[in-house]
């Protein structure tokens with residue numbers, strides 16, 4: 001099972017963001033983030049919007065280095081030894097699909113992973129079969145090439161140079177964690193199940209245990225994912241996320257939930273950034289499972305060799 005988020009009630013209107021029963025409206029963008037209010041749940045809408053108070057927006061910029069990807073430019077500019085980003089569909093008629101495990105399979109995906117490795121100039125890319133759980137693999141001297149970790153995992157961490165961590169996504173949140181002091185990184189795959197199961201606090205705890213990370217010094221970036229306006233879910237998802245449970249399906253902002261979790265774990269608000277890109281309604285040329293696409297992009301994070 002890859003990043004299908006969930007088989008929840010959802011009907012997709014032609015404008016791409018409305019869902020039947022609960023009309024979705026965009027309020028004016030606040031600090032670049034599309035905030036949402038909607039009929040029937042205005043209180044929740046405001047509550048979810050308010051969690052972005054104090055958070056910076058950080059949008060990936062398009063880069064072309066043989067393979068199509070966005071880079072997290074603010075991190076890259078500040079830390080030249082870091083490489084962080086996410087692939088996108090590209091301009092080729094055959095979109096740059098990197099899915100390895102889903103049906104239908106993508107026969108060109110293995111070669112594209114190698115292309116991504118070459119473009120990154122890293123020695124290694126590590127990834128794993130993802131199952132919406134919380135196992136995080138620590139990589140130490142894993143060897144060279146495109147390597148699949150043994151066993152399913154939804155997160156990766158390393159302090160090695162030249163090891164590029166990778167998770168596949170298409171609406172789920174790529175969660176980038178950076179400890180500048182220890183020069184350690186972690187990259188997590190956050191669908192609602194994994195978020196509800198606590199993959200983010202687990203990742204922070206792993207960094208603390210392994211590299212002595214102080215959460216007050218940790219940087220967290222929540223990458224391109226389906227936004228709070230586009231992602232309508234059933235009450236069971238709100239329940240799992242520990243949120244106020246509506247009587248019927250309603251939009252939820254999973255990156256907002258993650259930002260709250262990061263704060264609760266001790267990460268200062270000013271150290272948490274949120275991508276301005278939505279996989280469904282954004283203009284990042286990204287695949288969206290909810291948008292009817294079966295392809296996957298790859299988020300990546302690593303310390304340059």
Ligand SMILES: [Zn+2]
Nearest residue numbers: 227230278281
């Ligand atoms: Zn959206």
